[in-house]
Amino acid sequence: MSSTAPTILIVDDEIQNRKLLEALLRPEGYFTRCASSGEEALASIAEHAPDLILLDIMMPGMDGFEVAVILKANPATSNIPIIMVTALDDRSARLAGLNAGAEEFLTKPVDRAELWLRVRNLLRLKAFGDFLQNHSVILEQEVQARTADLQRFRSAMDATADAIFLVSRNTMRFVEINATACSMLGYTRQELFDSSPAEIGEVSLEALENSYDNIIAGQKIDVLVDTTIRRKDGTYLQVEVHQQAQKSGNDWIIVGVARDLTERKESAQRLHQLAHYDVLTGLPNRTLFYEALKNALIQATDSDWLLAVLFVDLDHFKNINDTLGHAIGDELLNQFGNRLVQCVRPRDTVGRLGGDEFALILLMHDESSYPTLVANKIREVLREPFEIQDQEVTISASMGITIYPDDATAHETLIKYADTAMYRAKQAGRDTYRFFTAQMNAEVLARHDLEVALHKAVENKEFVLHYQPKVLLKSGRIIGLEALLRWQRPGYGLISPHLFIPILEETGLIVRVGSWAITTACQQIGQWLHGAIGPMQISVNVAGRQFIEGDLEGDVLKALLDHDIPADLLELELTEGSLMVNTERTITILKNLKTRGVQISIDDFGTGYSSLAYLRRFPIDKLKIDIAFIREVTTNPDDAAIALAIIRMAHSLKLEVIAEGVETEAQLAFLLRYHCDQIQGYYFSPPLPLLELEQILLSETLDLVGMADSNTERQDELPITFKSAPQ
Numbered sequence: 001m002s003s004t005a006p007t008i009l010i011v012d013d014e015i016q017n018r019k020l021l022e023a024l025l026r027p028e029g030y031f032t033r034c035a036s037s038g039e040e041a042l043a044s045i046a047e048h049a050p051d052l053i054l055l056d057i058m059m060p061g062m063d064g065f066e067v068a069v070i071l072k073a074n075p076a077t078s079n080i081p082i083i084m085v086t087a088l089d090d091r092s093a094r095l096a097g098l099n100a101g102a103e104e105f106l107t108k109p110v111d112r113a114e115l116w117l118r119v120r121n122l123l124r125l126k127a128f129g130d131f132l133q134n135h136s137v138i139l140e141q142e143v144q145a146r147t148a149d150l151q152r153f154r155s156a157m158d159a160t161a162d163a164i165f166l167v168s169r170n171t172m173r174f175v176e177i178n179a180t181a182c183s184m185l186g187y188t189r190q191e192l193f194d195s196s197p198a199e200i201g202e203v204s205l206e207a208l209e210n211s212y213d214n215i216i217a218g219q220k221i222d223v224l225v226d227t228t229i230r231r232k233d234g235t236y237l238q239v240e241v242h243q244q245a246q247k248s249g250n251d252w253i254i255v256g257v258a259r260d261l262t263e264r265k266e267s268a269q270r271l272h273q274l275a276h277y278d279v280l281t282g283l284p285n286r287t288l289f290y291e292a293l294k295n296a297l298i299q300a301t302d303s304d305w306l307l308a309v310l311f312v313d314l315d316h317f318k319n320i321n322d323t324l325g326h327a328i329g330d331e332l333l334n335q336f337g338n339r340l341v342q343c344v345r346p347r348d349t350v351g352r353l354g355g356d357e358f359a360l361i362l363l364m365h366d367e368s369s370y371p372t373l374v375a376n377k378i379r380e381v382l383r384e385p386f387e388i389q390d391q392e393v394t395i396s397a398s399m400g401i402t403i404y405p406d407d408a409t410a411h412e413t414l415i416k417y418a419d420t421a422m423y424r425a426k427q428a429g430r431d432t433y434r435f436f437t438a439q440m441n442a443e444v445l446a447r448h449d450l451e452v453a454l455h456k457a458v459e460n461k462e463f464v465l466h467y468q469p470k471v472l473l474k475s476g477r478i479i480g481l482e483a484l485l486r487w488q489r490p491g492y493g494l495i496s497p498h499l500f501i502p503i504l505e506e507t508g509l510i511v512r513v514g515s516w517a518i519t520t521a522c523q524q525i526g527q528w529l530h531g532a533i534g535p536m537q538i539s540v541n542v543a544g545r546q547f548i549e550g551d552l553e554g555d556v557l558k559a560l561l562d563h564d565i566p567a568d569l570l571e572l573e574l575t576e577g578s579l580m581v582n583t584e585r586t587i588t589i590l591k592n593l594k595t596r597g598v599q600i601s602i603d604d605f606g607t608g609y610s611s612l613a614y615l616r617r618f619p620i621d622k623l624k625i626d627i628a629f630i631r632e633v634t635t636n637p638d639d640a641a642i643a644l645a646i647i648r649m650a651h652s653l654k655l656e657v658i659a660e661g662v663e664t665e666a667q668l669a670f671l672l673r674y675h676c677d678q679i680q681g682y683y684f685s686p687p688l689p690l691l692e693l694e695q696i697l698l699s700e701t702l703d704l705v706g707m708a709d710s711n712t713e714r715q716d717e718l719p720i721t722f723k724s725a726p727q
């Protein structure tokens, strides 16, 4: 209700009447305004609505009835109470007034007390009516706001990817459900309202009531459960449900938010599969294999059983990948995995550790011959070729075996020892198996020490080059030298390359050391070239890895430039094996170097598998007959035939040929007779340290006396003397 004084509009064409009414009302605390006609009254009301109108009926122009009808027809003014003031006192006038909308009547002359009472009552009614109207407007606004809130809440609920259920504890029925819940379960909203949570869950109504009561009892706790719910089609869904209880009057509402776990479970399973199983073969991978071995060891310890670890590595698998392609290589690994599984009992474990490495765990009660049995079975199943993409592929495997508890008790040691034994099987010629022995371990440790020492040797520059002369048979003069690496190992003296070159190659250190050998040889050529000795060709051995990993071409060109030497004074000696590795890159490097004038020689020729036709792809100048054929060239007809064939083939291809490892006069005679171009061996000189070699070069004491003009047809007639004794 308004706190200011009410305003009363007095409408009368007679000024005395207006004045009289004003005089009666003002002392009562009312504001008054006056209008002298119906039209003026309507204009005044439109401008500012009064709280009550005293309306004369009989007025010129628009009369009181008309004014009342207009005001009551307008919603903005319909609630203003009207008291009609009239001299007319007949019943029909009163009825017409009421019909026009007037609330009360006063008859002129107006009775003061009646006026005050009627005015007061009507104003009270008006105030109450106003209050009701305002209140209902507010209520309506509130309802609208709530409805909009609810709509937003519904939309948000429906938009979430989780299913939301509101359940009344009293009725145990759904009171609200979002769209996701409907789609997740395959029900319509109404179907869910018609059912109960107990009907779609996996627990009974009683159990559900208990669980809700527990939630209510600890109402602040957000309860999370993994459960299954049944879809309309009868299938079950794995869900994770968060539940909370909310008080609602006398009831509790359980708010449940359910998340579909299918995808999460599937991706967790996928992750687990990826993390523990090898994608190619489906076998346990290294991680799972190690886990399985740990568990098997516990089982073996508890049951006092034996356990064997078999390490299996395919022989020359890389060749299959290189020649037949990775797709065939992968399929071979897959099929091999299947065959391995067939070789063991169900309780044994087969895993793929990576690449072409597989491993087996064999649990044995007391059958100590079982590992041998399995190893032989594996060899046997490999006799059958693999059928891959219409190709028959044959492969063998090398295996190493360790036994728990005899060899070791820790899982990692067992695998390491099995690997060591496998390596031994490879060394023994492949396609076989070896049991681990303590001796192998000592060798592994020694080998490890050697690796560490070699790393230090590279850092501390502990390598030197020795040089072995090469003699041109026609002239009997030294026409070149082979640079041979020696390791001055502190405390051990001079170490032969046989003992460390393979390790340098395996560790990759050969790339740095090989590069150093080339630089040192070129530096030496440069020193001699500009000194008393003059031009002297040096050949340097190059390992296969230098073509793949290092910058062989860059190293050679830099060394030639740095020491200002003609390229043909440097010769590179490559084994057949190194030519087989990464062929295209090797050919490119060799061709580039050959174009510059660098000489290329094939070392140990005859021991590899390459045909001469294959070798013709490479820009070769010279072949070196392997020492293995020279050793018995005078006693073994086969070796003699091979040596001879190599000399003839080389000459027919316009290549020079050199024999290495010549120790005897008889060997020399043979090679002279069959026109081998050059000779290298203890017969003339062993590899020598720089200073000794320089003395020989300067004094030319290494001479084949009379050889140039000797009769080369008869070996026993060769008048050769050698002035430098072999070591």
Ligand SMILES: Nc1nc2c(ncn2[C@@H]2O[C@@H]3COP(=O)(O)O[C@H]4[C@@H](O)[C@H](n5cnc6c(=O)[nH]c(N)nc65)O[C@@H]4COP(=O)(O)O[C@H]3[C@H]2O)c(=O)[nH]1
Binding pocket: 468, 483, 484, 485, 496, 497, 498, 501, 510, 514, 517, 540, 541, 542, 543, 573, 603, 604, 627, 660, 661, 662, 663, 680, 681, 682, 683, 686, 687
């Ligand atoms: N029984 C016998 N042996 C003879 C005779 N004349 C020479 N030899 C030996 O035969 C080897 C010839 O070298 P290789 O076939 O290149 O074989 C070399 C070569 O493959 C490798 N090597 C040596 N230096 C290097 C190098 O700088 N880089 C690379 N990658 N390998 C090298 O080490 C191997 C062994 O080198 P060395 O121990 O110096 O052994 C040398 C040499 O001392 C002989 O009349 N009778």
